[in-house]
Each structure stands twice: as structure tokens, then as C-alpha cells.
Amino acid sequence: MKRIGRWLGIVGLAVSLCSAIALPGTTQTSRPAAVRNGYALLERGWVNDAIAAFQQALRQLPNSLDARLGLAIAYQRAGRDADAWNAYQQVLAQDATNRTALSAIGLLGGYRPEWQAGGIDALSRLLELSPNDTDARTQRALLLGYQGRYAEAFADYDRLLASNPRPTALLGAAQVYAYSGDYAQSQTLFARYRATGQAIPDGALTAYARTLAEMGDPAQAIQLLETTLRRPRVPDWLIPDARSTLAIAYQLDQQLPKALQTLEPLRQQTNATLPLARALSTLGRRERDPQLLQQAAELYRQALRTIAEPSLGVRLEAADVLSESVAGRAEALRIYQQLSEQYPGDRSLQVRRLVLEQQLGQIGMAALQTQLQNALQPLPDAMFERQSVAIALTQLDPPPAPLLPIYEDLLQSGVDVPFLHFRIAQIHLQQRNWDDARRSLLAYQNTQLGQSDVGADLLLADLERQTGNLEASARRYESILAQPVPSTVKLDALLGLSNIRRQQGNLASVSRFYDDIRRREPDQPRAQIAQLSHQYELGEISDAAAEQALAQWLANHSPQPAYPELYALVGALPPTEQREPLYLSLLEMSPNDLSIERRLLQVIAQRDPEAARSRLSEILARQDDPIAGYFIQGELAQTLGDLALASEAYERILAAQPNEVGALSALAGVRFQQRQYAAAQRLYQQVLTLRPDDLETQRVMAELYLAQDQIQRGIRQLRQVRAAQDAQGVINPTVGDRLQQVEHNLLRRRGYQPFWERY
Incomplete structure (x- = not known):
């Protein structure tokens, strides 16, 4: 008989219902002679003759249930098998409670995928008639496992394994637990x-073999499967699953x-x-290889097209793989x-559904x-459900910080999803919990997946950057770039390194990074927005040009995933009511991003100062970092024209961190606005x-000199800034234009008319 299996391989029938498919109990003497003849031939083992006899009997007695049942058994x-399946269905059409036919259909249900659902239905009817039929329950549990209906399968196995289970029940349960991903329970069984x-x-x-490999002994699994595949006569149905499982064992080894x-x-x-x-x-998930996952997705699409009624398990497998690429998410949903x-x-x-609905913007x-x-x-009680939940949650990037307790509970519940450690580390980084982030990353790197995942190195480099260890961060990025890594990883490392060099003031090298990235990947959306953000930061493009380029980029690309360079650009551009929906969208994805929150508050303050103050109070209430809160409070106060409150906020920052450059510069700006030029000058000099x-x-120092009517000093300062920009290769027309304007005004004040105005 040809038998089938699911997910890991061909699984033999765990139970034998032969005793339930014995010859019917009707006495021979009560049957017509033609039917008696068929059963007599069947008892002697003359099966083909019995088939002919029962076919002849049905021609004479088309409504004979005994003859139809005998033909099905023969x-x-x-x-x-196919003829038997159809014949038993005809028996049930006459007698829906025929136990022999129900048992036989349940047994045959394990032979072909398309018969599994019918087998489950037949066994369920049989168990309604005989709730204590252990063989029927064992077979139903196995078929439910084939279908991926694990909750129902485990409900049957819980009952079967409760006391003195038969070996067939143990074997079936061990396989189904393996299919569900609970290898520890599978190993025990x-x-x-x-x-x-x-x-x-x-x-x-x-x-x-899969259980051996997953539980830490891939070498034994390899030996077992290689020995099997070298046997002289390996069943055809076994070879594909054996090779599939062997490949997974090799990868684990x-x-x-x-x-x-x-x-x-x-x-x-x-x-x-x-x-x-x-x-x-x-393999694709474990190697984080999008190419392998894409190949798998195409095969699942092919399976969904060609299988008449794909099981729950097959549809779930397909959707899980499709959901891992942007192109497949709508189909998976x-x-x-x-x-x-x-x-x-x-x-x-x-x-799974909620995660995809959020990713697709629904x-x-x-x-969410x-x-x-x-x-x-x-959390769900069943391990397979928790495992599925954990895998789905790891697709949220960045992971939402409020879900941290759920991520941690899942890990503590024993799920085998190492990438949860990585996502937890990301949340700790969001919350500036540096030590916890390091511990989570170390836990991830101690797993087999983490040992080979360069993503952990990228996150560690970012951790070093956030804690101020810029050179340590740069060395990590350079180490990644020296390895043969995928292009997406190389891009992340290049962008990370460029951010370090920017913070160190080495803007020329940053420009070279972006030029290199765009030469190799001109259509890469993150590289495009990163270069635009960098050009704006350098003053190479005006506000209007940057806003137009941003609008064009957003017309062609979704703001998801949330590239940090997009946040940097939107947070740096002047606030505008037209971008309020974008601010809200970005804050949906990253609620703690204060650069965007600042711009949104400034927009709200223009139309409703009290609403802005109320929102600010909510932001400050959930801020773990009071320094960040004071910054945003100071900026909003400046927006509202409350310079005294702004001054108080920045002074509080400097009381805690006297050399906080951002606060020194911001307070200097407030003093400038208050026309306290001497105080502003002292603060700017501290910054320098x-x-x-x-x-x-x-440049601002030059403006400060000019505001005090120190024209020559201001001109010298602007010339120094322009010379420094030229030396760094920075093109910023703003400084040159301002210098020309000041020089012309000086000429006018002295009574000279510029030569180009004389005609």
C-alpha cells in the first residue's frame, strides 16, 4: 500500500484497525447464496475471485448492503485502495453508522493526503458510537496530526497517554509532537x-531522525538517514522525506x-x-537567507495550486513562508x-493575522x-501554539516595547525560537537598558542560530554607538564589512559606519560612503533616503529641495520598514502641518522617537498650544530618561515663545550633565533670542x-557677532566656516550666500555701490 506523511516525512500508520474490519457478523445462512459465496472465497484468501463474486451478487441484488460491504473489504x-475507499463510501450512503465501513475509511484515510479529512470524519462518527474505541481514537489523533490540527490531535493523545498506552499510541504521539515542533516531548515519547x-x-x-537532530544529536540523525538511503530497496515514498530531513540535520551539524x-x-x-x-x-530561516525562503515560497505556491484540498498544516506552512517576504505578505494574510x-x-x-495586518498598514x-x-x-497552553506565536512575533521589526513581557514569558515557557533573544535585545536598546541588551545578545549568540547570525554583530555595533563607544562601534562595523556577508548586511554596516563618522565630524568620509553605496545599489530605498538625509544635514540642499525629494521618495516607497535615516531627515526638516500624517505614521512604528514627536508637538502648538502642552505632559510621564524629556520640553517652550520655561529646561539638563553639548547649544540659542549676547557667546564657546x-x-557664532554689529568679526568667522567646508568637500551655498550678503551690506553702509548695480 502507498502511505503518506506530513511535514517531516512519511509516517506509517500507528494503529491497526484490522480487527475492526473483520467480516460482518451477519450469519451465512441468512445471506443470499451469491453473497455467501463471496464471503466464502474471501475467507479462503481468494481475493480476486471474491471481488468477482461480490460484483456478480450486486448485479443481482443492487441494494444488498452485505454484498457492497464484502466488495469493499475484498x-x-x-x-x-481507491476502489475500497469508494466502495466503503457507498456502504455509508446506505448505512451511515456501519462500524466496519467507518473503521476502514479511518484506516484508509492515512494512505493519501486527500483522504485524511474524510478519515477523520469517519472516525469521529465511530467514536460517537463507541467513545472507548482506543484504536479509532489512536488513528484519528494521527490523522489530525497529519492535517496540522494539533490542538485536536493532542486532546486525543492526552486521553490515550493518560494510563498504560499502547505502543502504537506512543509512536503516533511521538511523531505528531515532532511535526508540531515540540521535540522535547517527541524525544520523551x-x-x-x-x-x-x-x-x-x-x-x-x-x-x-528530525527529533534526534533538533535535540542536539544531528550526527546520529545523519548516520540513521544515510544508512536508510543506502539500503538496497528503499520505498519510493520514503526517499523525499528522508532527504529533506537529512538536509536539515546537515545544516544543524x-x-x-x-x-x-x-x-x-x-x-x-x-x-x-x-x-x-x-x-x-x-534552512532559509536558520541561515537568514532570503533566496532559500523565496525558493520555498514558490514551491508552496505550486503545492497550493496542485493539491485539490490542501490541509490546514500545508496552508499554514505556505502562509508562514510567504509572510516572511514583503511580496508574499498579502497572499499570506x-x-x-x-x-x-x-x-x-x-x-x-x-x-499571525494581526502581525501581517499591521505590516500591510491595515x-x-x-x-496591534x-x-x-x-x-x-x-499564553496558550499548547507548546505548538506558543511556538507559532513566538515565530509570528519575531517578524515585528522594530519590536514594540510594551510587548516585552510577552516576549520574555514565551522564552521562559520553553519555546525553541532563539531569535526572540534578538528582539528582546532590540527592545532593551529602545529603552536604553544597555546591560540587559548585552545579556540578551549574549544569550542569542550562545544559540546555534545566533553564532552564525551577523545581525547580532550589527546590533552590538549599534549598542556601542548608543553608549558612546564610537571607535569600538566603528571597529565592529569594519569587521563586518571585511567578511563575505549578504548585500543587505553590507549596506547596514556601511550606513552604521557612516553614522559613526558623522558623529565624529568626519563628513567627507560619510559622503564617500553614500557615493559608494549608491554606485553599487542605486535603487536601494534606504541608501536613497540616507544620502538625502546626509545632504540635508550638510546643507547641500535647501529645505524646499529636501522636502520635494522626501515627498518623491515617499510616493515610491512605504515608510515601512522604519529606516533610521528617514526618521533623521523628517525630524530635521522644519515642522509643517502637511507632514502631520507622516509624523503620526512614524510614531505608530516607533512611539519613543523624540525627534518626530518634537516636530508633531510644534505643529500642534501652532493651532492649539494647550493640546501641545497636554501631549507633552503625556510624553514626559512615560519618559524613562528625564534628560530627553527636558530637551523636548525646552524645544516646545521655544516654539510657544516661552523662553523662560525653555531656559529652565536646558538649565536642568546642564545641572545634571554640565558638558551636554546639545543643551549648551540650545541654551545658547535661547540666550541669543533673549538678546543676552554675552551669555550666548560664552555658551557657544563652550560648545566649540x-x-x-x-x-x-x-556659523551661528558669526551670526552672533553680526547681531552685535561686529561686522568684520562676523565676516572673518563666515570666511573661516566657508574655508573649512571647502576643505571637507562640503557644498553649502547658504554660508557663501550669507557672506556675500553681509559684505554687500557693509559696502552700502560705507557708501559704495556694488559694480553690478551701477548699470
Whole structure:
């Protein structure tokens, strides 16, 4: 008989219902002679003759239930599974409670994927008639596992395993737990099964090997599967799943090239679509390789097109892989929405759907957080559901800080999703909890996935930057760039290094970085917005030009993912009511970004000062960092014209951190506005002592001199700034234009008319 399996491989039937498919209990003497003849031939083992006899009987007695049942049994014993399946269905059409037919359909349901649902329905009807039928419950649990309906499968196994389970129940449960990703429980059940003295059959071989590999013994899994594939006669149905599982074991044994080589023969086999897709998706996730995931997605699309009625498990696998790429998210969401309607109680489906709805802009981040917290408090009891929830939540980037307790609870519950450590580290970085961020990153790097994930190095480099260790951060970025890493990682490292050099005042090298990135990847959206932000920061383009370029970029690209360079540019541009929807959208994704919050407050303050003050109070109430709160309070006060309050805010910062350059510069600006020029000059000089190459402060010093009518001193200062810009290769027409204006005004004051105005 041809048997089927799901996800990890072909799984042999865990139970035998042969006793339930014995010959019917009707006495021979009460049957017509033609029917008696068929059963007599069947009892002697003359199956083909019995088939002919029952067919003849049905021609004479078309409504004979005994004859129809006998024919179904004969077909089944002859190995004619499809004929048997159809014949048993005809029996049930006459007698919906026929136990022999219900048992047989349940058994046959394990032979082909398209029969699984019918087998489950038949066994459910049988269990309504006989709730204590252990064989029927064992087979139903196995079929539910094939379908990926784990909650129902485990409900049956909980009952079967509660006391003195049969070896068949242990074996089936071990396989289904492996399919669900709970390898620890699977390992325990396989050990209990082997303790009965029975060997692992071919049907359970790949589930057993996968469990060995996932539980830390990939070498034994490799040996077991290689030995199996070298056998003289390996069943055709076993080879695709054995190769798929062997590839995963090779990858876990740090042999990725061999893993990919193992999968090559499957690419030419029409019956290997799902095993190949499963292996490629597993390898792609673990290697963080978008190319492998894309190949897996195409195979799943092919499976969904060609399988008449794909199971819950296959549809979930397909949607999970599709959801991992921007191009596949809408398709994945449709699948999740359909499945959520079919299985409204499955919280893992609800989480997957919510995450994609947020990523596709159908719900906001605040709504997502509220609904996730409602759905996941408490966490699901079943490990497979928690595992699915954890995988779905890792796709949120950046991860929402309010969900930190849920991420931590999932890890403590024992889910095998190492990337949760990475997401938790990101949240700690958002909250400026440096030590906790380091601990989470170390925990991630101690996992097999983390050891080979250069993303952890990128996050560590950013951690060094945020804690002020600029050179340590730069060295990490340079180390990443020296490795053969994917282009997306190289781009992240280049942008990270450019940010370090910017903070160090080395603007010329930053420009070279962006030129290099754009030469190699001219259409890369992050590189485009990063270069635009840099050009604006240098003053190479005007406010109007930067705003026009930003609008064009947004017309062609979504603000998701939330590139830090986009936040930098939007936060640097002057506030405008036209960008208020963008401010709100960016704050949805990153609620603690004060540069955007500042611009939004300034816009609100223009039309409703009290609303701005109220919003500021809410921001300050949730700020863990009082310094950041004082900054935003000072800026809003300046916007509202309350220079005394602004002065008080910046003075509080300087009382705690006397050399805080931003506060010194901001307070100097307030003093400038208050016409306290001497105090402003002292403060700006403090800034230049700390940052002698700060050209913007040097430019403002020139304006300060000019405001005090120290014209010549102001001109000398502007010329110095222009010379420094030229030396750095910075093109900023603002300084040159201002210098020309001051020089012309000076000429006019002295009674000279510029030569170009004389004609």
C-alpha cells in the first residue's frame, strides 16, 4: 500500500484497525447464496475471485448492503485502495453508522493526503458510537496530526497517554509532537516507545531522525538517514522525506553545502514538492537567507495550486513562508484570514493575522499592541501554539516595547525560537537598558542560530554607538564589512559606519560612503533616503529641495520598514502641518522617537498650544530618561515663545550633565533670542571647546557677532566656516550666500555701490 506523511516525512500508520474490519457478523445462512459465496472465497484468501463474486451478487441484488460491504473489504485486501475507499463510501450512503465501513475509511484515510479529512470524519462518527474505541481514537489523533490540527490531535493523545498506552499510541504521539515542533516531548515519547522493545518503523523514521537532530544529536540523525538511503530497496515514498530531513540535520551539524547538495535530486521529482519546500524554508530561516525562503515560497505556491484540498498544516506552512517576504505578505494574510474563520479559537492564527495586518498598514501599531496583549494574556497552553506565536512575533521589526513581557514569558515557557533573544535585545536598546541588551545578545549568540547570525554583530555595533563607544562601534562595523556577508548586511554596516563618522565630524568620509553605496545599489530605498538625509544635514540642499525629494521618495516607497535615516531627515526638516500624517505614521512604528514627536508637538502648538502642552505632559510621564524629556520640553517652550520655561529646561539638563553639548547649544540659542549676547557667546564657546570642528556652531557664532554689529568679526568667522567646508568637500551655498550678503551690506553702509548695480 502507498502511505503518506506530513511535514517531516512519511509516517506509517500507528494503529491497526484490522480487527475492526473483520467480516460482518451477519450469519451465512441468512445471506443470499451469491453473497455467501463471496464471503466464502474471501475467507479462503481468494481475493480476486471474491471481488468477482461480490460484483456478480450486486448485479443481482443492487441494494444488498452485505454484498457492497464484502466488495469493499475484498478491494481493500487486494490493495486496491481507491476502489475500497469508494466502495466503503457507498456502504455509508446506505448505512451511515456501519462500524466496519467507518473503521476502514479511518484506516484508509492515512494512505493519501486527500483522504485524511474524510478519515477523520469517519472516525469521529465511530467514536460517537463507541467513545472507548482506543484504536479509532489512536488513528484519528494521527490523522489530525497529519492535517496540522494539533490542538485536536493532542486532546486525543492526552486521553490515550493518560494510563498504560499502547505502543502504537506512543509512536503516533511521538511523531505528531515532532511535526508540531515540540521535540522535547517527541524525544520523551520515542524513548517510551523504544522501551517497549520495538524498533522504529520506516513510517516514523524521519520524525525520529528530525527529533534526534533538533535535540542536539544531528550526527546520529545523519548516520540513521544515510544508512536508510543506502539500503538496497528503499520505498519510493520514503526517499523525499528522508532527504529533506537529512538536509536539515546537515545544516544543524554546520554542513550547509552538504545540506544543499542533498536536496538537489529532489528538485527534479514531482512528488517531492512539499519535502523540498519544508527543507528549504527551514534552512532559509536558520541561515537568514532570503533566496532559500523565496525558493520555498514558490514551491508552496505550486503545492497550493496542485493539491485539490490542501490541509490546514500545508496552508499554514505556505502562509508562514510567504509572510516572511514583503511580496508574499498579502497572499499570506488571505490564507490566515480564511483559516481564522475556520478555526476561531486558534490564538496562534490570530497573532499571525494581526502581525501581517499591521505590516500591510491595515491596523496601527497601537491597535496591534492592544489586540496582541488581549490575545496572549495568558499564553496558550499548547507548546505548538506558543511556538507559532513566538515565530509570528519575531517578524515585528522594530519590536514594540510594551510587548516585552510577552516576549520574555514565551522564552521562559520553553519555546525553541532563539531569535526572540534578538528582539528582546532590540527592545532593551529602545529603552536604553544597555546591560540587559548585552545579556540578551549574549544569550542569542550562545544559540546555534545566533553564532552564525551577523545581525547580532550589527546590533552590538549599534549598542556601542548608543553608549558612546564610537571607535569600538566603528571597529565592529569594519569587521563586518571585511567578511563575505549578504548585500543587505553590507549596506547596514556601511550606513552604521557612516553614522559613526558623522558623529565624529568626519563628513567627507560619510559622503564617500553614500557615493559608494549608491554606485553599487542605486535603487536601494534606504541608501536613497540616507544620502538625502546626509545632504540635508550638510546643507547641500535647501529645505524646499529636501522636502520635494522626501515627498518623491515617499510616493515610491512605504515608510515601512522604519529606516533610521528617514526618521533623521523628517525630524530635521522644519515642522509643517502637511507632514502631520507622516509624523503620526512614524510614531505608530516607533512611539519613543523624540525627534518626530518634537516636530508633531510644534505643529500642534501652532493651532492649539494647550493640546501641545497636554501631549507633552503625556510624553514626559512615560519618559524613562528625564534628560530627553527636558530637551523636548525646552524645544516646545521655544516654539510657544516661552523662553523662560525653555531656559529652565536646558538649565536642568546642564545641572545634571554640565558638558551636554546639545543643551549648551540650545541654551545658547535661547540666550541669543533673549538678546543676552554675552551669555550666548560664552555658551557657544563652550560648545566649540567640546566640538572644535562643529561648523554649524561656528556659523551661528558669526551670526552672533553680526547681531552685535561686529561686522568684520562676523565676516572673518563666515570666511573661516566657508574655508573649512571647502576643505571637507562640503557644498553649502547658504554660508557663501550669507557672506556675500553681509559684505554687500557693509559696502552700502560705507557708501559704495556694488559694480553690478551701477548699470
